[in-house]
Amino acid sequence: MLTTQELQEVGRSSYRVGGQSTGRGRPEVDAVTLDPAVHDDLSRDVYCILGVPIDAIGMRGVLGRIRDAARCKTRLLISTPNLNFLVASQWDRSFRQSLILSDLCTVDGMPVVWIARLIGIPIKSRTAGADIFDALKSDAGSANALKLFLFGGPQGAAERAARTLNSEPGGLRCVGWSNPGYCSAEEMSRDDIIEEINASGADFLVASLSSQKGQSWLLRNHDRLAIPIRAHLGAALNFQAGTVRRAPSVLRSLGLEWMWRIKEEPYLWRRYWNDGTAMLGLLVTHVMPFVLCTWWMRRTHERGEALTITQDHGARVVTLSLSGPADARHVDRAIPVFRAAAAARKRVTVDFSNVCAIDARFLGLLLMLRKQLEAQGCVASFVGVSPLMARIFRFGGLDLS
Template sequence: MQSDLCLADGMPLIWLAKLLRIPIRERIAGSDLFGRLKSANAAGSRLRVFLLGGAEGLAAAVGAKLNAERSGLECVGELNPGFGTIEEMSSPDIIDQINASGADLIAVFFGAEKAQAWLLRNHWQLRPPIRAQFGATINFEAGTVRRAPPMLRSTGFEWLWRIKEEPYLWRRYWSDGKALLALLATSVLPLMLSARGLRSLQELSIVRREDHASVTIALVGAAVATHADGAIEQLRDALDSDKRLIIDVSNTQYIDARFFGLFLMVRKQLAGRGQELLFTGATARLRRIFRLNRFEFLLSPEV
């Protein structure tokens, strides 16, 4: 939840978004992003990147290639910390080496779970402003593994190619497939059913109450994308007050993905100054909406 941007890396995410009418139109894998950064206009300043991870020698080879090509990326450091624990790969020497590089971007090439854990653990110690997990991109860039043809990527069958190239990955995709089906059954389909009556939920009133210690924003009606602009203005003003921020949802009929995104951004802004986003008045029905969207953690604590 420390990210400003999360990529939709996977065609199943695009399919689920379409089912839920969330406007995500294109899959962007980490390797796609890395390629676009490489192909950016290098006539001006280049994005300085630190390459972290990958098999022995790969980061050095890819870094040398980036600098030789005069691409949109300039490698200012690389390190393979081995296959230790998160704690071992978060030593002061490693963090100091990354920070001293002057990088704009840390490109992490661990497995997804380990990369996420490493980035979260070291979030406040790292100086480079952009950090991202690029996974197997290091292998594609080094040429040790071939990426799937564009047709397979666009149709959602890149996983079959990956298994052909790296047979051990079948366990990962088997686990991912089961998790996807569980998500479809327990969250996506119930959300689709709960959203059937949205056409009758047209209005949203935003009521602001303020005292010496807090600002309360009451959402009365349907907190859906068409009303997001007005909510953004009110939330921005509330943040500028530097007071405790409370969202009153006691009369909120529905909350969609756009508003959950707003809540996450507000929560991050508040966390940066040691405050929490507080909710009050959540009904049982609305708590179910939070739970189905996997945002139930936002409701704790409640005032």
């Protein structure tokens, strides 16, 4: 099994720390100035849903990240969680880790949008993998078309998709494709396959495999692939090849694309049935309890106070003591403190003894803090967690251990 240290990009962010004052009678946390072209995980507007990071980012933001990564040749691993991803991540720990280790997780399925709305996350619509592909394709006004490599899909689909893309002007130009056939992620990772992909000089690698195999293959070859942007976009390749017709926009907007997909690919009914029933169970056992617990904690501590953070830098451990509501309103205050603590490359202990409320946005920030520390060989531990808050952590999918 691949370790987080092996998979996470090291040294991706660079920053400068300096003190500032708010001018409101209380000291402000150390401010961090980032290079605008550099993105780190703590700067993402990420929420935690059932242990999976979800970025509240629209299409414009996604396209900007892709263009930046292509221009700067920086690695960008994109995942597009849908209902199947959420369900699979609950029992497959390595699959969940593949989502956590991604640099961007956009909402693909409408059920995930509905869950986000229920929790109070400001995500109004999907940013599906197929939509990202179409938006890049239609960006004919870009200075340079993104060079694309297509990997996987049914026999002949990648070649047909490439010919279609290259036959008309647009923002994508296919420079290569490969179909390894039906084999394991390990067999798809042979040296000759990786060398062929790297030799293409592409900017964007689009994999079209089963969700778990695709994520596994991308992470297995994370450090071997030279192409900066990578994503498993599933059916997007089939849509481009014309082997599968995509649902009309009205069905997609109503969250009924699954019905169309079953019409086009009848074998999918079993997956949709299993995912749907599993999700009903998760709604009852995790989502609704999370909503109720966060509402109750917020209601019983509605004092309008601010979050304060004190820091204790020891020889081996940085202790961050939080006081007040740890929620979306105060994430901007916590980010520079967390970033400075991670930069110390020590164990970080976050003390919640005086925290009166927490929400999915702050859990997402904690998820990114843990990810960033683990990439450096360090750990984050959470102490002083009340029984009610421990239930919120559990229902939200963030492990306290």
